[in-house]
Amino acid sequence: MTDLTQLTLSEALKKLKSKDIKASELTDAHLTKMESNKDLNAFITETHDIAQEQAQKADERYANGTAKALDGIPLGIKDLFCTKDIRTTAASKMLENFVPPYESTVTQNLLNDGAVFTGKLNLDEFAMGSSNTTSYFGNVINPWKRNTGDDAQLVPGGSSGGSAAAVASGMVMAATGTDTGGSIRQPASFCGIVGIKPTYGRCSRFGIVAFSSSLDQAGAFARTTEDAALLLQSMAGFDPKDSTSVDKPVPDFTKNLTGSLKGLKVGIPKEYRVEGMPLEIENLWEKGKEWLEEEGAEVIDVSLPHTKYALPTYYIIAPAEASSNLARYDGVRYGLRMPGQDITETYEKTRAEGFGDEVMRRIMIGTYVLSAGYYDAYYIQAQKVRRLIRDDFMKAYEKCDVLLTPTAPSAAFAIGENEDDPIKMYLNDVFTVPASLAGLPGMSVPAGLDTKGLPLGLQILGKPWDEETVLKVGNSIERAAGLSHMPVTLDGKREAA
Amino acid sequence: MDRKTVKKVARLARLELNDTQEERLVEQLGNIIGFVETLSEVDTNNVEPLASVVDNELRLREDKVVDGGQQDAVLKNAPETAEGYFVISKVVE
Numbered sequence: 290m291t292d293l294t295q296l297t298l299s300e301a302l303k304k305l306k307s308k309d310i311k312a313s314e315l316t317d318a319h320l321t322k323m324e325s326n327k328d329l330n331a332f333i334t335e336t337h338d339i340a341q342e343q344a345q346k347a348d349e350r351y352a353n354g355t356a357k358a359l360d361g362i363p364l365g366i367k368d369l370f371c372t373k374d375i376r377t378t379a380a381s382k383m384l385e386n387f388v389p390p391y392e393s394t395v396t397q398n399l400l401n402d403g404a405v406f407t408g409k410l411n412l413d414e415f416a417m418g419s420s421n422t423t424s425y426f427g428n429v430i431n432p433w434k435r436n437t438g439d440d441a442q443l444v445p446g447g448s449s450g451g452s453a454a455a456v457a458s459g460m461v462m463a464a465t466g467t468d469t470g471g472s473i474r475q476p477a478s479f480c481g482i483v484g485i486k487p488t489y490g491r492c493s494r495f496g497i498v499a500f501s502s503s504l505d506q507a508g509a510f511a512r513t514t515e516d517a518a519l520l521l522q523s524m525a526g527f528d529p530k531d532s533t534s535v536d537k538p539v540p541d542f543t544k545n546l547t548g549s550l551k552g553l554k555v556g557i558p559k560e561y562r563v564e565g566m567p568l569e570i571e572n573l574w575e576k577g578k579e580w581l582e583e584e585g586a587e588v589i590d591v592s593l594p595h596t597k598y599a600l601p602t603y604y605i606i607a608p609a610e611a612s613s614n615l616a617r618y619d620g621v622r623y624g625l626r627m628p629g630q631d632i633t634e635t636y637e638k639t640r641a642e643g644f645g646d647e648v649m650r651r652i653m654i655g656t657y658v659l660s661a662g663y664y665d666a667y668y669i670q671a672q673k674v675r676r677l678i679r680d681d682f683m684k685a686y687e688k689c690d691v692l693l694t695p696t697a698p699s700a701a702f703a704i705g706e707n708e709d710d711p712i713k714m715y716l717n718d719v720f721t722v723p724a725s726l727a728g729l730p731g732m733s734v735p736a737g738l739d740t741k742g743l744p745l746g747l748q749i750l751g752k753p754w755d756e757e758t759v760l761k762v763g764n765s766i767e768r769a770a771g772l773s774h775m776p777v778t779l780d781g782k783r784e785a786a
Numbered sequence: 787m788d789r790k791t792v793k794k795v796a797r798l799a800r801l802e803l804n805d806t807q808e809e810r811l812v813e814q815l816g817n818i819i820g821f822v823e824t825l826s827e828v829d830t831n832n833v834e835p836l837a838s839v840v841d842n843e844l845r846l847r848e849d850k851v852v853d854g855g856q857q858d859a860v861l862k863n864a865p866e867t868a869e870g871y872f873v874i875s876k877v878v879e
Contacts, residue, residue, distance in 0.1 A: 386863075387863055388862070388863065390856070390859035390860075390862055390863075391859070489839050489840060490839075490840045490842075503837065503838050503839070529845065529847070532842065532844055532845065533838065533840050533842060535840055535842065595828070597824075598824065598825055598828055600821075601821060601822040601823075601824050601825050602822075602825060604818060604821065604822050605822050605825070612799060616800075619800075620865060621864070621865070621872050621874055622860075622863070622864055622872055623863035623864060623865075624863070624865075625865075626865035626866070628875065629875070630875075631875055631876075631877070632874055632875055632877050633800070634802075635874070635875055636800040637800050637801060637802035638802050640799075640800055640801050640802070641801050641802035641803065644801070649801055649803075649807075650811070650814060650815075650818075652799050652801065653792070653795055653796065653799060653801070653811060653815055654815060654818055654819070655799075656795050656798050656799040657791075657795045657815065657819070658819075658822075660795065660798060666826070667822065667825075669835050670825050670826065670828075670830060671822075671825060672835030672836050672837060673828075673830035673833040673834070673835050673836070674825055674828050674830060674833075675835075675836045676833055676834060676835065676836035677828065677830070677833060679836060679839065710817075711814055711817070711818060712817060712818065712821050727839065728839030728840065753839075
């Protein structure tokens with residue numbers, strides 16, 4: 290009998306529809322997989338009972354012919370999405386016991402489509418990090434290992450590290466994530482799976498614990514581009530509860546997935562050739578260009594002159610918005626409270642106890658750049674440079690339809706590496722942050738393995754609202770790369786395909 | 787970046803820091819601020835700040851209760867409540 294956790298989401302849907310398998314079997318297989326992969330620490334909260342109940346209902350709907358788009362598909366939810374009556378922590382001590390009385394719009398959309406939630410996935414605390422080592426609930430371990438014989442535990446990337454590790458190891462068929470500066474694309478690259486962040490405004494932010502409101506956007510992790518398209522389809526859509534949600538029709542993301550690339554222009558931004566980038570990443574990028582040319586696309590050079598200012602811009606805007614958003618954690622209405630002599634001391638003790646080092650660091654940076662005397666020099670200047678960065682992209686898109694870049698400047702690194710210096714950690718996001726600032730759709734697709742046997746992703750960036758082309762180009766790379774692919778550990782063994 | 791500034795910012799952010807944290811933050815914030823300071827070299831004359839990438843006008847809706855009467859749900863996660871209120875330490879002498 291086939292291992293149900295090795296199916297793709299789209300294969301599983303077909304088998305469920307044809308009644309080859311039952312939703313309850315599919316869910317049970319994934320719950321078992323979660324047990325055998327506990328050492329990855331991908332979940333903060335597991336919801337076995339709820340999942341089994343949802344799967345049973347899905348089976349009833351398949352039986353009586355009322356099945357929905359994702360009926361019976363076991364998914365993991367990043368623990369940044371509020372889920373009604375299920376603890377939602379943001380991986381912070383501050384919210385260790387927070388049980389939302391409401392459901393985020395994105396997870397409600399998934400529930401409406403019949404999805405099964407097997408649990409809440411680990412992440413960097415408040416989504417702040419690039420290695421999933423800032424979680425109050427412990428590090429997430431990447432299911433991949435180097436083939437060099439060393440047994441180092443690798444990071445899954447961040448902040449959506451639990452999502453990426455769970456999908457890559459077959460514990461769930463797909464997972465939600467959020468991306469503020471690369472938090473979907475970079476972990477997807479590190480774990481050898483597909484991760485897509487749609488255009489800012491495509492998915493509702495209602496009920497997602499806020500980090501940086503002008504950047505945060507929900508997106509999808511899956512093992513194939515088709516599966517990512519199916520998940521995003523369900524997540525996306527206008528929501529009056531989010532003032533930045535945009536009222537645009539959502540196209541059918543799977544419709545043109547496998548179309549020809551004839552006539553398509555792919556831009557290669559020369560500024561993404563950064564110093565110190567490993568040769569194998571450069572080579573993979575070259576290979577990506579060739580693959581797309583073979584599919585009929587035309588590859589051209591473009592320039593995004595303000596690229597080098599993207600990270601500094603991001604590290605003003607994101608902490609500034611974070612310091613404001615996280616002001617709500619005051620120990621009064623929900624979350625942790627550490628009593629002090631007076632209300633101010635209660636605030637100070639609560640926040641010192643509830644937030645980890647990276648979160649405190651970012652609140653401090655944000656408060657500093659927003660404080661009197663510095664606001665114009667840092668925050669307003671960063672917003673101006675943000676416009677220049679966005680303008681760069683818009684000018685490039687006059688000449689091309691998508692951009693192709695590496696997703697990250699390295700493969701997954703070992704836990705503990707890059708931790709001595711926050712800036713070194715921030716450099717992980719050098720290729721993902723610019724598109725976040727510009728609000729563009731972006732996707733990482735696994736494109737190859739490095740000499741140590743670790744996955745490397747290529748990033749496709751699209752025009753605003755053109756996820757369809759991003760997915761189509763991603764699908765083309767996926768087919769050309771032919772990583773057949775089921776990375777890792779889908780059979781429970783820690784070995785690369 | 788000096789100790790005094792770190793103390794001031796921590797106070798603004800309502801974060802209690804111990805000596806070790808303060809010392810570490812003097813160095814780390816100094817480095818990060820040094821890193822972001824490269825932005826000052828960009829000529830941004832006549833550039834409008836970009837606050838949001840979507841140019842949504844804020845939507846207005848009818849001034850009607852759509853989701854009210856949720857007192858229990860609102861108070862459910864509070865550390866301390868009494869008589870339907872959040873409880874905090876005394877602020878008025």
